[in-house]
Amino acid sequence: MNRQKIQIILVFVALLGLAASTAFAQSAKKKGYQAQIVKNGGTIVGVVHYDGPTPTPQRVDVKTKEDICHADPIYSEELVVSDDKEVQWAVVSIKGIRLGKPFAKPSEDKDKPTIDQIGCRFEPHIAVVGLGQPLKVLNSDGILHNVHTYSKKNRPKNIAMPGVIKETKLKFRRPEHIKVKCDIHPWMVAYIVVAEHPYYEVTDEKGAFELNDVPPGTYTLSLWHETLGQVTQQVTVKPGEEARVEFTLSAK
Numbered sequence: 001m002n003r004q005k006i007q008i009i010l011v012f013v014a015l016l017g018l019a020a021s022t023a024f025a026q027s028a029k030k031k032g033y034q035a036q037i038v039k040n041g042g043t044i045v046g047v048v049h050y051d052g053p054t055p056t057p058q059r060v061d062v063k064t065k066e067d068i069c070h071a072d073p074i075y076s077e078e079l080v081v082s083d084d085k086e087v088q089w090a091v092v093s094i095k096g097i098r099l100g101k102p103f104a105k106p107s108e109d110k111d112k113p114t115i116d117q118i119g120c121r122f123e124p125h126i127a128v129v130g131l132g133q134p135l136k137v138l139n140s141d142g143i144l145h146n147v148h149t150y151s152k153k154n155r156p157k158n159i160a161m162p163g164v165i166k167e168t169k170l171k172f173r174r175p176e177h178i179k180v181k182c183d184i185h186p187w188m189v190a191y192i193v194v195a196e197h198p199y200y201e202v203t204d205e206k207g208a209f210e211l212n213d214v215p216p217g218t219y220t221l222s223l224w225h226e227t228l229g230q231v232t233q234q235v236t237v238k239p240g241e242e243a244r245v246e247f248t249l250s251a252k
């Protein structure tokens with residue numbers, strides 16, 4: 001093979017490599033969420049209503065001798081509906097948004113996201129954490145709990161937290177709604193929502209949520225509740241304006 005031929009082959013190989021890396025970069029861009037400063041964003045505010053008779057709060061029969069578990073009555077958080085029939089613990093997110101505000105930096109929001117084991121409950125019932133971001137897991141009770149993630153897309157974890165271990169951290173690599181249980185106290189249930197972008201909110205005790213700094217555009221809002229299921233709705237966000245949304249979830 002003469003020198004010229006070798007040079008041609010080398011150039012060809014280099015071009016192939018360049019094409020492949022460009023294609024890879026583009027596909028990575030296409031898949032992922034891109035953060036940028038949002039100027040002239042709008043806000044989505046809404047309420048999640050309940051269609052059905054208001055369920056009675058279910059008090060948990062705490063079958064353990066540990067005093068801390070009896071300090072306060074414990075109620076199931078599987079379905080929490082206000083007297084005005086608004087649903088707490090529903091998760092609202094903008095489906096498939098590709099471009100928008102960055103995740104809050106840990107320094108701006110230093111106590112979040114956190115999930116605590118306190119009074120033999122997980123607090124909060126639903127914690128939202130960004131992909132690859134740390135979720136702080138606390139044990140404020142001086143007793144043994146364990147954090148068992150029943151995940152399907154992420155590797156399941158089962159971390160024993162004896163009373164002396166007060167803090168650990170979890171990270172997740174794939175978006176998922178993960179059920180978390182303490183196997184010692186079977187009524188202890190929480191959810192970790194691993195979010196691929198920062199437009200996720202959990203409804204409060206009035207069934208309310210607010211998503212801010214949303215780039216103007218038309219989106220599909222997704223609403224998820226652990227027992228009532230999932231629904232979607234279209235919403236249009238205009239610069240500097242507030243878009244109001246109402247969801248209704250039916251009793252099962």
Ligand SMILES: [Cu+2]
Binds near residue numbers: 144
């Ligand atoms: Cu426990």
